[in-house]
Structures are given as structure tokens and as C-alpha cells.
Amino acid sequence: MAQGTVGGDGARGVAASGLLPADLWPQVLAVAPESTAMVLGVSRDVRTSVLGGLTCPRQRTQHPSGRLVRGSRGYHPLVNIPALLASRNLSLLALGRSAGCPWDARFTAAAARSPHAREALRWARQECHPPCPWDARVCAAAAEAGDLELLKWARSHGCPWDSETAVAAARGGQLEVLQWLRSQGCPWTGSVAPAGNRAARKGHLAVLQWLNSQGFACDKATMATAAGGGQLVVVQWLRGPAGCEWDAATCSAAAAGGHLPVLKWVRCNGCPWDGSTSAAAASAGELGVLMYLKSAGCPFDWRANAAAARSSHTHVMKWLKEAGA
Known part of the structure; x- marks a missing residue:
């Protein structure tokens, strides 16, 4: 084969002929x-x-x-962006771009969530012309991952952020990032309540405590969210030092999630329940929880059977009938 650059037509011809072993193509296309x-x-x-x-x-x-991307011989599947980014192969990234990989904020959002976010984003924003567009999803991904260096770099290069940035940091349990966001004027008013609820559900107690010190008012919804996530330590803090109220929704959330330790603790400490609690367990197919509820005297009504039927939990329907619930 003559030396020199392999052009598009030449590459197609060699590929069609089958003369070049398939395992050598990555090396050829890299150059x-x-x-x-x-x-x-x-x-x-x-x-x-x-x-x-x-x-x-x-x-x-x-x-x-x-x-999908239009190829020279009809449609072929679009490059899987997350897998492409995970390869850390800049030649493959360039190849994916030329093959029709979306060159817009979807790409940079995927890059920010990849294992090698810094490298991929710097390539897309600084080494490619024109730079790949980006939006607030980049900051949100960096915040959730706790990558403060990437977040600072993105902001210093003009990447926007919004209220979801702080929510993402709370969801990831990234207290240091949250504190930095607050100090830098990240949109906050619309972030506090959803951030607090994300932290409660994920069990990020330190984040929740800090948000509480910054004006987040824990309420019944926060309590139910923590119970639904099975976060007993958070539930105990909310009920104790935070003085948070609760209602039957707390028991229902714990029952739906199958979180018996949480359900038993809140009941032992006076949390009310009603027919919605057994209905929630039935809807989720939580037979073990239903057995506990029945033995502990929780109310059962028509809603439990309706919920089990709606969710097609035949084993629950059978048990409810046999238990006379």
C-alpha cells in the first residue's frame, strides 16, 4: 500500500474490500x-x-x-455519547463528532457526567472550533459530583448556572460545594426547599443541617421524604433537634418504601397512621410491611385492595383476602 494520507474514498474502498483486518482500523483512523x-x-x-x-x-x-445520523450508506446508529466519553480517546471523540455526534449542549452535559469530565470538557470547549455549546447542566453535574475544581473552571469560562445547581449539590451530599455556591451568589431562593428535600431523601444529614441553618424550614413534607428514603437517622434528627412535625404521610412513605425500621420507630414515637398507610404498602407490593401493619393494628379499608389490584400485585390481593383485610 502506498504511503500517505488515507482519504475518505480510499478508506471506504479498503473497508469494502476486506483487505485490512478489522482490528487494525482503530489504529488507522486515529491518524x-x-x-x-x-x-x-x-x-x-x-x-x-x-x-x-x-x-x-x-x-x-x-x-x-x-x-439518528445520516451516513453515506443510509442511517447508522448514533454514537453512544457516554460510552464514547468514557473511552478517554480524543481521536474517537473527534471521529464521533465527524460521524454526526450532536455538537450542542447535550454533548457537554454528557461530558460533565462522564468519568473524565475535566478532560472531555476542556477538549470540547478549548480545543475544538467552534467550541461546543454548554448550559447550566454542566454546573449541575459538577456540583452533584462534588467536583469543585471543574465547577470553578466552568464558571470562570462563562458557563451558566441556575437553581438546579444547588439542588444537585444537595442531592449528591456535597456540603463544601453548597457552601461555595452560596458564597458566590448562585440562584438560591428557588433552590432551598427542593435541596433540603433531596438531602433528606438521600440521607445527607450534614447538608440538611446546614441548609436548616440557612433558612430551610423542615416540615411534614421533609419528614415524609426522609421516611420514604429509609433514612432513620435523618427522621430522628428531624423529629428531635429540628422539631419537625409529622402525620400519616410519614408512615405511608415508609410503608411504600418497605422501610420497616423507620416505620416501627415513628410508630413507637407517636406518629399517626390510617388506611392510606396500608394502601401505600399494598400499592408497592410490600407484603412483609402489610403483615406488620395488620399485626400492629393499622387500619385497612377498600383502598388496600384497590391499590394492589391497580398495581397487579396478585400475591398481595390473595393475602388481603385470606387475612380478611
């Missing part, structure tokens, strides 16, 4: 011009060799990234 990406539309074997598991299975439903 070939971007136009060589047309080879992806020539041979399924070559495409599999080059991108491996980086393409999405062929299907009629729309890919989450929003579209």
Missing part, C-alpha cells in the same frame, strides 16, 4: 483525517471494530440524544 468517518457507513464489522460498544443498538425508538 486519518476526520472525513474518514464515512467508513462507518460502509461495513458493520468495521464499525463494530472501530467503535466497539460505542454505538447504540439499532432500533426504531428515538435515541435519548434526539436523532
Whole structure:
């Protein structure tokens, strides 16, 4: 084979001929011009060799990234962006871009969630022209991952943020990031309540305590959210030092989640329950919880049977009938 650059037509010809072993294509395309990406539309074997598991299975439903890419020989599956980013191969990233990978905020949002977010984002924003667009999802992903360095870098380069940034940090239990966001004027008013509830559900007590010191008022909804997440330590703090109220929704949330330790603790400490509690357990198919509720005297009414039927939990329906509930 003559030395020199392998152009798009040449690459297609070699691929079609089968003269080059498939396992050598990644090495060839790593140094070939971007136009060589047309080879992806020539041979399924070559495409599999080059991108491996980086393409999405062929299907009629729309890919989450929003579209399929038109290749030189019809449609081929769009490159799987998360898998492509996880490869840490900048040549493959460039190849994916030339093959039709969406070059918009969807790409940078996926990059921010990838294991190598800093490298991928710097490539997309600083080494590519034009730079790939981005939006507040980048800051939210960095905040949830606790990557303060990436968050600072993104902000210093003009990446926007919004109220979801603080919520994401709370969801990830990232107290240091939350404190930095607060000090830097990140949108806050609309963030406090959802951030507190995310922290409660995930069991991030330190985050919840700090948010409480910053004006987050814990209420019955917070209590039910923590119970639904099975977060006994958070429930105990909410009921004790935070002085948070509760109602039957707390028992119902714990029952629906199958969290017996939480359910037993709140009942022992006076939390009310009613027919909605047994209905919640029935809807979730939590037979063990239902047995406890029955033995502990929790009210049962028509809602339990209706919930089990609606959710097609035949084993629960059978037990309810046998138990006379």
C-alpha cells in the first residue's frame, strides 16, 4: 500500500474490500483525517471494530440524544455519547463528532457526567472550533459530583448556572460545594426547599443541617421524604433537634418504601397512621410491611385492595383476602 494520507474514498474502498483486518482500523483512523468517518457507513464489522460498544443498538425508538445520523450508506446508529466519553480517546471523540455526534449542549452535559469530565470538557470547549455549546447542566453535574475544581473552571469560562445547581449539590451530599455556591451568589431562593428535600431523601444529614441553618424550614413534607428514603437517622434528627412535625404521610412513605425500621420507630414515637398507610404498602407490593401493619393494628379499608389490584400485585390481593383485610 502506498504511503500517505488515507482519504475518505480510499478508506471506504479498503473497508469494502476486506483487505485490512478489522482490528487494525482503530489504529488507522486515529491518524486519518476526520472525513474518514464515512467508513462507518460502509461495513458493520468495521464499525463494530472501530467503535466497539460505542454505538447504540439499532432500533426504531428515538435515541435519548434526539436523532439518528445520516451516513453515506443510509442511517447508522448514533454514537453512544457516554460510552464514547468514557473511552478517554480524543481521536474517537473527534471521529464521533465527524460521524454526526450532536455538537450542542447535550454533548457537554454528557461530558460533565462522564468519568473524565475535566478532560472531555476542556477538549470540547478549548480545543475544538467552534467550541461546543454548554448550559447550566454542566454546573449541575459538577456540583452533584462534588467536583469543585471543574465547577470553578466552568464558571470562570462563562458557563451558566441556575437553581438546579444547588439542588444537585444537595442531592449528591456535597456540603463544601453548597457552601461555595452560596458564597458566590448562585440562584438560591428557588433552590432551598427542593435541596433540603433531596438531602433528606438521600440521607445527607450534614447538608440538611446546614441548609436548616440557612433558612430551610423542615416540615411534614421533609419528614415524609426522609421516611420514604429509609433514612432513620435523618427522621430522628428531624423529629428531635429540628422539631419537625409529622402525620400519616410519614408512615405511608415508609410503608411504600418497605422501610420497616423507620416505620416501627415513628410508630413507637407517636406518629399517626390510617388506611392510606396500608394502601401505600399494598400499592408497592410490600407484603412483609402489610403483615406488620395488620399485626400492629393499622387500619385497612377498600383502598388496600384497590391499590394492589391497580398495581397487579396478585400475591398481595390473595393475602388481603385470606387475612380478611
